[in-house]
Amino acid sequence: MTAALFSRGKASRAAAAACAVTLGLVALTACDKPTPLATVTVGSTTKTAEATKGCFDEDKKLSQSKLKECLNKDTGKTIKVQPGQRVGIGVDPKIAEYGWIAATASSPLMGKPSKETYRSFDGESLFVQKNPLGQAETVPEVNLAVVQIDENGGAKGVWHFKLKLES
Template identity: 55%
Template sequence: MSSWRKGRRVAAAVGAVSIGLITLAACDKPTPLATVTVGTSSVNSEATDGCYGDGKVLNEKKTKDCLSKKGGKTIKVAPGEKVRIGVDPEIGESGWVMVSSNPLMKEPSKDNYRSFDGDTLFEQKDPQTGQTMGMRDKVTIAIVELKGNDGPKAMWHFNLERED
């Protein structure tokens, strides 16, 4: 075999290895999952884009941006149904809260599973008095993984739509 052909094969092998390494470097490691279940329907998601600190606390700007995000996967909630939240054990070990327009959790949870009254999630409350003023048709919830008292390190967003 000529040295020219050997050189070409070596160059092709080096090129293939380089492309493989670039492809691997471009892949993001999957984040832990959060799941919302209502009745027999479930949706799950990795952390919301831009809202995963990979074990580190999100800075103040990112935290504000992430808390104000709307969107994510959608699930329907009929009146009287429970909304069940499940998180990967990694999230449970860190501690987490669910955030929506109404305060729902007095303290962070270390559990991998919690359930909430679906109707409560849709209530529109007066910020001054705390009294219910009506019901929303849609609400976005955020599952927020905490790093102790240091702040949030990841967020997952889900949309809930009320069925009538």
């Protein structure tokens, strides 16, 4: 009798383990593959984000209309910047492979794509934008976009952060 109970216990544990593995595989197939990460650091505060929803395709570049749509999205994790602070942008090596640029609504922050995984910028300069008369003015917040470039110079993905200037 003891042998029958013992062997049934092993079978139950084996069946439970098989079910757990199967459920785990089913759950993994339902998940989206995570995108590479971009990070913004200001002082001791760090915010990390995946690509903006619908704005990343690992296998092909974004169309011009999709890129424009992605750049105009007003989303992203918010990080506060005080006068005099530097804003650091770090990217996953997969983003840096062909290059990346950072931009605000007013202009790109870099002259050409960078293959480095980290760059820093003067925080206050990010909030200076030109008004319709062409004069520079300081705005209280900006949307910062990190754009991954593909091997042909097209955009593959966009990551967003919102920067708020504190006085």
